[in-house]
Amino acid sequence: MLEIRNLSLSIPVSGEHVLAVSDVSLSLQAGKVLALVGESGCGKSLTAQSLLRLGEFQGVAKETGDILLGGQSLFDISAEALRKIRGGVISMIFQEPMTALNPVFTIGSQILEVIHLHTDLGKVESHQRALALLADVGLQDGETLMKQYPDSLSGGMRQRILIAMAMAGEPEFIIADEPTTALDVSVQKRIIALLRGLQREKGMGMLLVTHDFGLVAEMADEVAVMYAGEIVEQASVTDIFDNPSHPYTQALMRCRPEFVQDGQLAVIPGNVPSPGDWAQGCRFAPRCSLATDECAAKSVALNAWQDGEHQARCIKVGV
Numbered sequence: 468m469l470e471i472r473n474l475s476l477s478i479p480v481s482g483e484h485v486l487a488v489s490d491v492s493l494s495l496q497a498g499k500v501l502a503l504v505g506e507s508g509c510g511k512s513l514t515a516q517s518l519l520r521l522g523e524f525q526g527v528a529k530e531t532g533d534i535l536l537g538g539q540s541l542f543d544i545s546a547e548a549l550r551k552i553r554g555g556v557i558s559m560i561f562q563e564p565m566t567a568l569n570p571v572f573t574i575g576s577q578i579l580e581v582i583h584l585h586t587d588l589g590k591v592e593s594h595q596r597a598l599a600l601l602a603d604v605g606l607q608d609g610e611t612l613m614k615q616y617p618d619s620l621s622g623g624m625r626q627r628i629l630i631a632m633a634m635a636g637e638p639e640f641i642i643a644d645e646p647t648t649a650l651d652v653s654v655q656k657r658i659i660a661l662l663r664g665l666q667r668e669k670g671m672g673m674l675l676v677t678h679d680f681g682l683v684a685e686m687a688d689e690v691a692v693m694y695a696g697e698i699v700e701q702a703s704v705t706d707i708f709d710n711p712s713h714p715y716t717q718a719l720m721r722c723r724p725e726f727v728q729d730g731q732l733a734v735i736p737g738n739v740p741s742p743g744d745w746a747q748g749c750r751f752a753p754r755c756s757l758a759t760d761e762c763a764a765k766s767v768a769l770n771a772w773q774d775g776e777h778q779a780r781c782i783k784v785g786v
């Protein structure tokens with residue numbers, strides 16, 4: 468199990484550290500998909516990257532909380548152990564396949580580097596392994612492909628290669644941050660089918676960051692909704708669709724493309740506040756059609772019902 472426990476993260480804003488993720492708790496289980504949803508700027512990527520302690524490279528600091536892998540804190544291990552975990556136990560698939568590959572190295576050398584990092588295979592076996600990984604992600608002519616450079620490939624092929632690289636260390640957990648957003652719709656479907664197939668076949672736990680509820684319905688077991696740096700609702704995928712409880716979740720649901728009315732896609736009025744500009748009480752209250760004075764008065768804790776299976780951060784639900 469991979470667990471985020473009461474994690475708060477701050478980011479550098481003009482020389483000061485400002486809270487951008489606050490008191491987030493989530494857990495990933497083997498074989499299960501947890502979807503993390505919410506509008507842009509809510510802190511989803513910061514949360515996802517924290518699982519590999521990647522934010523630190525961009526000045527993100529942990530203020531409170533912990534990340535536990537099988538009970539062991541990722542903040543309490545050696546740099547060497549952390550390097551082995553990255554890609555060996557937890558792998559990340561990024562949104563932008565172009566920037567994640569190095570343009571000056573061949574596909575082959577980039578895949579072989581990852582294999583080298585995570586296995587003791589010799590030269591011939593590594594090459595075989597690279598071909599097998601490419602075949603696993605639906606890329607057939609591996610020999611030719613390995614000699615090519617990233618910019619000669621389509622976005623869909625590049626994302627397949629990144630998925631192959633993410634699988635090279637046979638990870639137990641996969642963090643996919645909007646893995647298909649940069650791709651054409653038809654390619655998206657195939658990449659999702661591939662990811663879902665690999666996740667099930669290998670029994671990996673997965674964190675899927677997305678704003679696509681179609682994808683959530685197709686892939687997720689559990690859903691966490693994030694707004695302004697905090698989790699505002701969490702439940703099983705069935706409960707999220709059947710009984711969305713937080714007004715923010717309900718608003719996101721109404722904005723789905725399948726609910727287009729008179730050619731108009733619904734939008735939530737207003738914008739996600741930047742870190743540092745969060746409202747005092749309920750952070751969604753300024754945009755919430757149900758908000759009353761009480762909502763703005765003080766911050767709201769997560770209420771839980773159904774034996775804790777369904778949680779929402781709203782004074783109007785779950786009590």
Ligand SMILES: Nc1ncnc2c1ncn2[C@@H]1O[C@H](COP(=O)(O)OP(=O)(O)O)[C@@H](O)[C@H]1O
Nearest residue numbers: 478479487506507508509510511512513525742
């Ligand atoms: N390294 C960073 N330095 C400064 N600000 C950042 C950094 N990373 C993210 N942010 C800011 O933190 C907020 C949350 O970002 P992010 O986690 O990327 O949101 P999401 O993935 O939900 O769109 C945004 O306002 C973003 O601009």
Ligand SMILES: [Mg+2]
Nearest residue numbers: 511512513644
């Ligand atoms: Mg993001």
